[in-house]
Amino acid sequence: MRITQDVMAMIVLKKMCMFLSLLSAISSMIACQAFCAAGKERDLKELREEMVTRQIEGRGVTDKRVLKAMRAVERHRFVGDHQVSAAYEDHPLPIGHGQTISQPYIVALMTELCSLKGTEKVLEVGTGSGYQTAVLAELAVDIYTIEIVEPLGTQAIARLKDLGYKNVHVRIGDGYKGWPDAAPFDAIIITAAPPSIPPVLFDQLKEGGVMVLPVGDYLQELVKIEKIKGKMVRTHVTYVRFVPMVHEKGK
Numbered sequence: 001m002r003i004t005q006d007v008m009a010m011i012v013l014k015k016m017c018m019f020l021s022l023l024s025a026i027s028s029m030i031a032c033q034a035f036c037a038a039g040k041e042r043d044l045k046e047l048r049e050e051m052v053t054r055q056i057e058g059r060g061v062t063d064k065r066v067l068k069a070m071r072a073v074e075r076h077r078f079v080g081d082h083q084v085s086a087a088y089e090d091h092p093l094p095i096g097h098g099q100t101i102s103q104p105y106i107v108a109l110m111t112e113l114c115s116l117k118g119t120e121k122v123l124e125v126g127t128g129s130g131y132q133t134a135v136l137a138e139l140a141v142d143i144y145t146i147e148i149v150e151p152l153g154t155q156a157i158a159r160l161k162d163l164g165y166k167n168v169h170v171r172i173g174d175g176y177k178g179w180p181d182a183a184p185f186d187a188i189i190i191t192a193a194p195p196s197i198p199p200v201l202f203d204q205l206k207e208g209g210v211m212v213l214p215v216g217d218y219l220q221e222l223v224k225i226e227k228i229k230g231k232m233v234r235t236h237v238t239y240v241r242f243v244p245m246v247h248e249k250g251k
């Protein structure tokens with residue numbers, strides 16, 4: 001009888017030990033995961049800082065507000081999981097549906113060309129991942145953005161909402177029509193290339209406003225258009241390569 005009680009006590013003790021070591025393994029796994037995630041976030045912050053210093057400031061972007069926005073917006077949140085480590089590299093990245101998120105420098109350059117002071121209403125055509133939208137949302141009062149590829153638009157709506165942007169309005173549709181009920185805009189930015197400057201969009205630009213876009217087919221020019229006394233004043237910026245601005249199917 002005594003022996004049976006001792007054996008039972010041993011078994012209970014052994015089970016308790018096993019339970020305790022399991023508990024400690026789980027808690028150290030959780031601690032490690034939190035630690036690794038914190039480490040990863042820190043690495044991504046460093047990569048973002050390097051992106052701004054080398055690729056953007058290093059190429060001559062000087063607008064302090066733009067540099068701050070490029071530091072603030074976490075580009076890795078706008079790409080697929082398998083692209084996170086490439087998010088801060090010096091090139092465009094695929095975002096699905098044959099589309100791309102622009103090179104960080106081009107995003108910064110186009111944003112700087114809009115000369116935003118913080119009071120503007122901006123139209124963006126080509127929401128894509130929503131990255132450029134988020135950068136604009138850091139710098140102006142209201143951003144209206146249009147995406148023609150429905151799944152991209154839906155994903156961008158969810159992403160921008162998750163990130164807490166309340167000054168962004170996303171519409172799924174054809175950007176060639178602009179957003180008449182919200183026009184006129186202080187600035188219009190187009191992140192896909194039309195063959196020539198869309199007249200409807202120029203009409204939706206305020207007097208004194210700025211429009212920044214790539215124009216052309218294969219050889220594309222990044223241009224800044226200003227509306228001065230109702231007329232189009234065009235400035236060549238550089239040569240670029242964007243996806244084409246397309247029309248709605250069957251139109």
Ligand code: SAH
Nearest residue numbers: 101126128129131132148175191192245246
């Ligand atoms: N600004 C985006 C870049 C996306 S690439 C970003 O930061 O991720 C250009 C986008 O323009 C694509 O998503 C493409 O589907 C969209 N696009 C092309 N033609 C369009 C049109 N007519 N109206 C609205 N969006 C258009």
